[in-house]
Amino acid sequence: MYKELGIDENIINLFEESEKELESIFNEVDKTCDINSLKVLKAFQDNKISDAHFGSTTGYGYGDIGRDTIEKVFANILGAESALVRSQFISGTHALTVCLFGLLRPNDELLSITGTPYDTLHEVIGIKENASSLKSFGIKYSEIDLVNDDFDYEKIKEYLINNKVKLIEIQRSKGYSTRKSITLDKVRKVIEEIRLVDKDVLIMIDNCYCEFVEVDTPLKYGADIIVGSLIKNLGGGIAPNGAYIAGKTNLVDLCAERLTVPGEGAEVGPTLGINKSILQGLFFAPSVVASALKTAILTSKVIEKLGYVASPKFNEKRADIVQNICFSNSEDLIKYCQGIQMGSPIDSYAIPTPWDMPGYTDQVIMAAGAFTQGSSIELSCDGPIREPFIAYQQGGLTYQYGKLGVMKAVQNLINNK
Numbered sequence: 496m497y498k499e500l501g502i503d504e505n506i507i508n509l510f511e512e513s514e515k516e517l518e519s520i521f522n523e524v525d526k527t528c529d530i531n532s533l534k535v536l537k538a539f540q541d542n543k544i545s546d547a548h549f550g551s552t553t554g555y556g557y558g559d560i561g562r563d564t565i566e567k568v569f570a571n572i573l574g575a576e577s578a579l580v581r582s583q584f585i586s587g588t589h590a591l592t593v594c595l596f597g598l599l600r601p602n603d604e605l606l607s608i609t610g611t612p613y614d615t616l617h618e619v620i621g622i623k624e625n626a627s628s629l630k631s632f633g634i635k636y637s638e639i640d641l642v643n644d645d646f647d648y649e650k651i652k653e654y655l656i657n658n659k660v661k662l663i664e665i666q667r668s669k670g671y672s673t674r675k676s677i678t679l680d681k682v683r684k685v686i687e688e689i690r691l692v693d694k695d696v697l698i699m700i701d702n703c704y705c706e707f708v709e710v711d712t713p714l715k716y717g718a719d720i721i722v723g724s725l726i727k728n729l730g731g732g733i734a735p736n737g738a739y740i741a742g743k744t745n746l747v748d749l750c751a752e753r754l755t756v757p758g759e760g761a762e763v764g765p766t767l768g769i770n771k772s773i774l775q776g777l778f779f780a781p782s783v784v785a786s787a788l789k790t791a792i793l794t795s796k797v798i799e800k801l802g803y804v805a806s807p808k809f810n811e812k813r814a815d816i817v818q819n820i821c822f823s824n825s826e827d828l829i830k831y832c833q834g835i836q837m838g839s840p841i842d843s844y845a846i847p848t849p850w851d852m853p854g855y856t857d858q859v860i861m862a863a864g865a866f867t868q869g870s871s872i873e874l875s876c877d878g879p880i881r882e883p884f885i886a887y888q889q890g891g892l893t894y895q896y897g898k899l900g901v902m903k904a905v906q907n908l909i910n911n912k
């Protein structure tokens with residue numbers, strides 16, 4: 496059967512052997528999945544989800560009980576006072592943008608304490624010139640780099656003592672970088688340190704790719720507001736688009752007023768028939784995230800056996816679903832990504848090539864044979880064509896399809912040798 500997919504005996508053996516060595520690590524992933532599933536089920540029951548919530552509104556979308564209850568379910572699961580869960584967010588970046596524009600005012604200062612943020616935020620902040628950036632509205636920006644993959648605690652505290660910062664951004668997932676992603680332990684520690692010197696600064700977390708990887712959420716440790724995409728973890732591969740913002744009610748309300756209209760906020764926003772998909776996606780999300788994690792762990796193990804450097808290592812504690820593979824040359828990176836595409840259910844015949852994507856500085860190659868355009872909870876692999884030529888792989892709706900995709904990618908990489 497594998498031969499029909501063009502996968503050789505030696506690849507099958509390599510994967511089977513690796514899988515056996517990962518049993519106990521996979522068990523840990525399943526335990527987290529158990530608890531997160533329990534949380535989801537409890538939130539559905541506590542909010543009395545029923546058929547009525549699958550209904551749809553059009554136009555202004557007043558009185559959409561499905562939408563309003565979905566937001567309560569998300570808030571419960573994320574440990575938030577309130578949540579805004581909307582398909583009017585066109586991406587995670589859009590939700591982050593709404594959050595920043597919603598909370599910051601002219602002359603306020605935004606401080607990133609995880610170094611330079613994700614590529615698509617550069618024009619939002621004004622790190623790269625844009626006439627509509629936060630900077631163009633007089634919002635100041637500064638950043639403090641991580642040191643040895645951890646926060647620069649002393650520098651952060653000193654900065655906060657000497658400057659009036661309105662909002663701190665913490666980006667947990669690594670984006671296109673080689674740093675480690677930020678575990679909840681580190682989030683907790685840095686928030687404790689920040690609160691020693693500044694009780695008021697707002698702490699916003701870019702939580703993309705991190706939901707359900709661990710049991711707790713950053714809100715439990717004192718973050719004020721968190722943001723993520725529904726075509727990543729919490730959408731479970733079913734939500735057709737959208738994103739969420741969750742946290743303190745007064746802050747979420749400010750974001751709602753920015754997303755829609757001052758004076759209307761979260762009261763408007765038609766759901767156009769997606770309520771059931773959002774709920775069903777959330778219901779699947781714990782096990783989809785577990786499948787994505789197992790796919791990442793298997794990839795790390797296999798790729799290391801082949802002599803490449805993987806980060807995180809197969810047995811390292813994970814904060815997100817992203818797996819870095821360091822290829823050191825563009826050709827291997829491109830072949831691997833093309834192999835992921837070949838192993839996909841959609842557009843498997845297409846061959847991705849590097850291109851100038853809007854929002855990104857370098858050329859980027861993106862493999863995504865996904866049901867939902869741009870969905871990266873589905874198996875996907877991408878990377879900017881710049882040194883050290885790293886593939887960023889994430890997703891896998893089921894472990895079995897994730898494994899097959901990675902097998903095909905490894906085969907394509909080896910065929911090229």
Ligand SMILES: *Cc1c(COP(=O)(O)O)cnc(C)c1O
Nearest residue numbers: 586587588613668670701703724
């Ligand atoms: C995916 C991601 C985003 C948002 O990306 P979109 O493609 O706009 O949804 C933001 N920050 C990080 C760290 C991400 O991984």
